[in-house]
Structure formats: structure tokens, C-alpha cells
Amino acid sequence: MAAADQTARRQRGGGGAARRAERSAVSFETARYIERNIPNFEILTPEAIEIIEHNAEIVLEEIGVNFVENPAALQRWREAGADVQGERVHIPRGLARSLCATAPSRFTQIARNPARNVEIGGNTLVLAPVYGPPFVRDRLGGRRYATMADFEMFVKLAYMSKWLHHSGGTVCEPTDIPVNKRHLDMLYAHMSLSDKPFMGSVTEPSRAADSIEMARILFGSDVVDSQCVMTSLININSPLAFDSTMMGSLEHYSAAGQACIISPFIVGGAMAPVSVAGTLTQVLAEVLAGVAYSQLVRAGAPVIFGAFVTSIDMNSGAPTFGTPEASQITYGAGQLARRLNLPYRSAGAFNGSKLPDAQAAYESANSLNAGLLSGVNFMLHACGWLEGGLVASPEKFVMDADQLGILHKLAEGVPFDTNAQAMDALREVGPGGHFLGCAHTQENYASAFWRTNLLDYKPYETWSEEGARDTEALASAKLDKMLDDYRQPHLDPVIDEELRAYMTQKKASMPDAFI
């Protein structure tokens, strides 16, 4: 636009060359985590919340939860006053909720670049990439098992993505590295290729311990002992079972004061009842038991109320995403988390599509929008997820990561200062006029509207001449550029050496395992 160009020229002065330089400058900017200035959407009535909370206590007391192959956990529960029968823990009404009270309502996870520390809880929203896929699909190479090279690519993309605050954890499963050693390479990639906060390993308690040891090298033991440097994903084996692998990892992290996302993993209809109210009841019971247990390990350990919920397609048995039931549960669980004063994790760029196509985008957008309005504080899988989580897609990563900018702007709410009211503009322009050239537009255009860094806004003719590219093709070009532009953030060579030595020694200490 003329107005935009004129002002830009005036501000920069240098003419064509300067403009070109600015256009080609690489941005390593990361937006601050979101602080919502908008209300949460509350789908549950106070009566509904009361019923769910009442029923969840019945579940804990009368049905109970299993802590599997974990005598120490059973002993902790006994000492806390629970009725333990075999591996079944019956938690008296009110006990779990009262134990949860020692968990912080908000905490800081620090990054090695302090500008990228994140606050988790209250009105914040921290965005982290896809977690867990064993496959990668890209536009040129198709679908294949993920490798460590893919893993490093995703860490770089997350580092280069302005709207991602967090490097995540298992951005994909590097299947070319032995299963008992890959956590070391994965952690090292997050620590060395990015300076954003990251997650630790949970696939074995000893790997959680390794994660903490490597964090001690990176941050220093004094920092690890006094602050949260990792937020790790502890899934509950729904319904109502807590396995010893996940609980063993939780015990390491909680004892070290590191944060755990305590997260039912529910495919509704299979691992929970085929109703929203029933599923919310189960989610609440499971989180109450899990968070209470973390506080038995160490009162005050930071935790996040997690809710990963999808529902089963009753025709095919496949999990489904971006559905209305998933949105209802996301909204409802947010209300339950706030009643506990706990940070909340849910939603993500979830979808069941095989391709980064319209299905993938509809379903992802449904979930991302619900995530913002439900008060999510930590959103895992915020970009890159495909095919029900089996696949990580770099194109989808870039597409979703662009959409995350929308959440930032929407969360700011509607400004109402004198400038925002724009009465001068309305007076200046008047009936039948045009706002492009008016003073208010000249002063505000640069920051007025969120703008995509990916999607196509061009006229049809220009778009056709440029190859009539769809979103996937645009994303493919964009990600190539991001990887070309990537520069590794500086890491102290002494620390780097120490991390490598730890990995070498650990790897040498055990034979390779692939299952």
C-alpha cells in the first residue's frame, strides 16, 4: 500500500538497498510467552462442576486407583492415610485435593537464555512443539521412520519459530539411535541447538536421572536445586492406573523440584466413558491422585494439570481430533484446573489427517482455538502434529507455528486507549471517505494487524504466475529458508565438552537396546 510504503521509506531513509537488507535479515526473535488479557470460556455451570468434583472423590475413595509395581508409592499412600488393598489405593474423600494444595499455582521454567524463561500458570500460555511421533512425513520424502537428523531439524525449526516459546521434548522418536541411549542425544540437541526451555526424558526412571544430571552440567547444580529447568510429560495409564515407569520418572523429577505435567492419556470411549461428563470426572480423579502423589514425593514440587483427550471413532476404532467433544472437555478441564489453582496443559495442533491438508488444518484450528479460550497454560503439540500423533511433519510445523501468532494477538484483548478509539480518524475521514491515507492509519498501520509470515494474500494472477502453490508448498519453501538461516546459539565450550563427556561415558556403560 502507498501509505505503508511511504512511511516505511521515511523511517528507514536508506532507499532500496537498505530495504532489501532489512527484508533479507534473519530474525531470531522469540515472542514472550502469552499473558491473556481476555476471559476464559467457561462451558460448565457451577452445578456441573460441583457434580464432577463430587463424583471424582467417589471414584478415588470407592473405586480407587492402581499404583502398579511400585511398593514405595503404596507405602507413601498408606502413610498419607489412604486405604491400600494390593496395588489399589483408595483415597479418602478430600485427601487428594488437600495434598494438591502444596503445589504452586504458577512457576518459572528457566532457559539457558534468560530472555526465554517462561512462566507457567495463572493467565499465561506457553507454546511447545509436537511430542512423540515415530514417523516423519515431508513433502518431498514422504512418510518414513524418524531419525536423529529429523530430531535436530525440528529443534532448529522450533528455535527459529517466533511464536514458539519452548523447545519441547521428544519432537520425534530418533529410531536410528538405540532406545536406551537416544534420550542423551535428544537432550543434547535441545541443550546445544537451542536456547529455549525444554523437557526431560520419561521413558525410564534412570533416563529421568540422566536428564537431571545433564541439566546440572548445563545450568549448574545450584540452579537445578533451586529452580525449575525442565517440564516433563508424565502420562497416566488411563483409566486410573499409574505405571512404575512413569511414576519412577515423576519421583526423580519431583524430588529434584523439577516440573511434571501429570496427564491422563484418554481416547474417550476406550480409556474413558463415552460421555463428556464421565470423562471429565475420570480426568479430575486421575490428576488429583497424580498431583497428590507428586506432593507426597516432595511438597511444593511444580506440576501441571494435564488433559490429553481424544475420542474414538465408533465405526473404525480410530482416535479422532478437533471434535466438539474434545473442545468441551478442554474447556471443562480448564475450569477444573483453575478450581485447584494448578497450571493447565491441554489442546494442540491435533488432527487425524495423513497430509497437511484442509482436514489437518480444520482439526488443528478447532483445537488451538479451544486451547486459547480454555485457559491452557502449557500447550504441547502446538505445531507439527499429523496423523493422530504418529507423524511429525516439518511443513505442518511451519504452518501451525504461523497460526500461533494469531493466539498471541487474540490474547492481547481489545485496547481502549484514546489512540485505539480512533475518534480522530473517524472525524478526519467521514462518510464515504477512505482510511488508508489518514493520520491515524499512518501512525498505527505497522502494528495494527497480525500478519501471517507464510500464507498467501496475493492477487490470483500473481499467485498463479508464482506457481499456484498450496499451503504445503509454501511451507516447504519456508522451512528450507529457516534451516538455511539457522545459526546455533553460543554454548560455553567447557559446558559443551562436559555434556559430550557425560554422554560418551553413559553410552559406553551399557549395550545398545532397540526395544
Place this chain on the structure above:
Amino acid sequence: MAAADQTARRQRGGGGAARRAERSAVSFETARYIERNIPNFEILTPEAIEIIEHNAEIVLEEIGVNFVENPAALQRWREAGADVQGERVHIPRGLARSLCATAPSRFTQIARNPARNVEIGGNTLVLAPVYGPPFVRDRLGGRRYATMADFEMFVKLAYMSKWLHHSGGTVCEPTDIPVNKRHLDMLYAHMSLSDKPFMGSVTEPSRAADSIEMARILFGSDVVDSQCVMTSLININSPLAFDSTMMGSLEHYSAAGQACIISPFIVGGAMAPVSVAGTLTQVLAEVLAGVAYSQLVRAGAPVIFGAFVTSIDMNSGAPTFGTPEASQITYGAGQLARRLNLPYRSAGAFNGSKLPDAQAAYESANSLNAGLLSGVNFMLHACGWLEGGLVASPEKFVMDADQLGILHKLAEGVPFDTNAQAMDALREVGPGGHFLGCAHTQENYASAFWRTNLLDYKPYETWSEEGARDTEALASAKLDKMLDDYRQPHLDPVIDEELRAYMTQKKASMPDAFI
């Protein structure tokens, strides 16, 4: 699933043949218009609403609005107490709002099939297809000027779409019919190919009169005189101008007691200030003036508070869709409409993409979700929109129309009866169990979860074997089937003959015009 299959078999009894017959049965079912059982999302604080309402009155009184080339309108305003200077109408503080008070807060638009009558206002949401595109793009034929054959195709698709309550209006511009005659063919298509409610012509006051005459033939004059049979789109020439074509059409419809959507048409930054608060102020001022004028024409005439708002991309000048600012305005304008007790029109499957790809879906989903939660009562463009409204796409129509099912389910809210609480299921299954086979699942699986009728939930291998189709390809196959299955709803041959005679006589009365 085993559970699903068993129950289905028991219920139907007939085995394979019966199941196949049921699967291939054609559904002409149309869902009832949505009645929300969930709260609206309110992004504006009471203070913000007060500021906007205050500023809108300043706009009306001090800046004023233009009623262009319309002496009768200026006379009506003079008589109502406005200060008219040339074509500029300055409306004293409070006058427009008090005039709006005679408009109904909710009204029924009847359809020739009474089961398809819609209620517009209060907690309802009525969904209508895309309106206005001069082009059509389909997967096989590419992008081209729309024809009457395309128009008829979209009317058929809307008739066959379960989640669409309304046949809409200019589903595309049939450019092969003279511009001064095409409204007759368009109305006849809605009246004869569908039995859902529809919209009238607004491109010339005489065409609004024709619309009313044809409605008299279809419904009978007594019905048209006493009930709303058309809801027509009256755009305001933003900023703050009311042209004589649109106002002439409004005068016909309002005088006949037919409904008008009074809708600012705003590309923010061009036709409104580059701020959400400023745009909302202008929207409110424009709607206040337009609705007040409709009530001067006939107190009690049904109207809808419209807000079509997009914002300009400051780099290219293109309109943008699915943006955070558009969502904020959609939420905010809903609050302003409710303060006036008026039905509200906004949102739609808006996007700027050239293809029904991920961009189209992200942007559409962003807008559809905001539309539901902002309390929209009438959603035009709810399906089929592409390329900023230049293009109607049958594949996108089918894709969006499937997503509209999600809005229906989400709007139902969360049931909390004993069955929904599912405590029996939780007791029956217990820790580590599986819900698929439990009694509660058996009884509830069929209606428990919304299910797509289009998107792909199949395993990767099956999907690959079936051709690895993307969403557009799935939609293309689906729309072929819908058009194959289409059967025209019965229309009284006498009425049909009378409609045709009216068209023939009208067409013979004037030469063809193409601009």
C-alpha cells in the same frame, strides 16, 4: 468396533443386506437450527462497551451519516428529529437507539417446508451458504466465471447438506444470465430446487419488489403479509454511507415486513480505522443508523445487526480473513448486538486462499469457531467461500458443511444427567480396564460423539490403498454423490407454472443488460 457392530446387528436384525441398504440410503435430513446451550464469549469489558456506545453516538450526532440520492430517506429523518444538511444526517444522541427498540429481538423466517422454518435471534444460530462470488473453482475444471448451472448446483448442495438450515441468496453470480434478469432465475432456483428458507434480491429496488412478488406466488399473499419469508442482505457503504440501491431494496423489504440484514461491509484499515475499538464504534454507528431507518420505514420490521469485517494486509492491500482482529470484532459486535436486543449476523467460512487447502481451512475454522462463541444468530457464508469471496467452491462447500456439524454438537453444551455422569461405567470398568465393551458404552455409543461425514479416519495403510486422497479429493467424490442422490422436493405444479409465467413476463418486459 466390536461393541458398535454387535449392537447395530441386534437393533437391525437383518444382517448384511439390511446393513448395506441402510448405508446406501440417501439422507434428506436437515438439522434443526442451533439453539445454544453454552454461554457467549464476551471479550469486551463493561467499560469498553460503554466507551464504544458513547463514541458511536458522537459519530451519529457530530459526524453524521450520508443517505445518498434518497430524498425520501432524508425527509423521514427530518421528521424523526434529525438534523439534515444536504445528504448528511446528524442523528441526535439517543434517537437512533430509541428507534431501534421497535425491531423484534427474534423472529421466524418460514420455509415452504414448515419443518425447515428457522428462528433468528436469542440463542439460535442459522447457517446459510456463501453469497456473492462471481467465480467458481472446482477440482477438475479450475477457476472460471460462475453460471446459472453452478448456481443450481449450489442450491442442490445446500438442500442436501444436513447442517445447513438455509438456502442462502446469491450462492454465486450466474454471469451467463443478463444482470437485470438473473435475480428471477436465482429466486426460482431457491424456490423450486429446495424447500429451505432463502434470501431475496437487493441489487436494484425493483428486483426486491420482484422477490416479494414471487414470494407471494410461492407462499400466498396472506402469508407474506403476515410473516417473514425472506432475509435479505443490505450492505452499508462503509464508512457511514447508505446508498440508494441498498436503501431502496431495504425500503421494499421493510415495508413488506420482510427481514433485512443491515451490515457494514468493512475492510479494516480502508473502510474503517486500523483498530478494533475504532472499527466497532463505526460498526455500531452504522448499524444503529441503518436499523433506525428500517424502523422509520415500518416500525417492527424484522432486522439483523450485521457485521462483515475483514482487515487489509498493509503490505499488499489484500483483504485478510480468519485473523485475530476479525475474531475480536466478531466477539465484540455480538455484545453490542445483544445490548440492542437485535439478532446478530457475522462470521463465516472466510478465507483468502485460492485453493481449498490448509490455509482455507485454518482461516475458515478460526472464523467459524468465533462465530459460534460470539453469539451469531445468522451466519452467511457458512460454507463454500474461497479467495476472499471472489470464488465459490463446491469442494470447499462440502468440506465446510461437514464442519458445521461440529458447531451443532458444541452448542449443545455438556449434559449432566445420571447417564451422562457415567458413574456406573467407571465402577464397571475400574483401573486398567477398557470401556469399549461396558454397558454404558453399548447404550450410548451411537449418539455419543459427533462424526464427520467426509474426513478421513482410516489407518494409513487403508488410506494409501484407496488412493492417498487429500480432503479436496474426498470432497470432490462426496459432492458427486450428493448431486447424484439429489431429488427435487415436490412443488405444487400450479405454483410452479405461476412462477414461470411471472419470470417470462418480466423477462419479456425489458431488454437484456449485462452491466
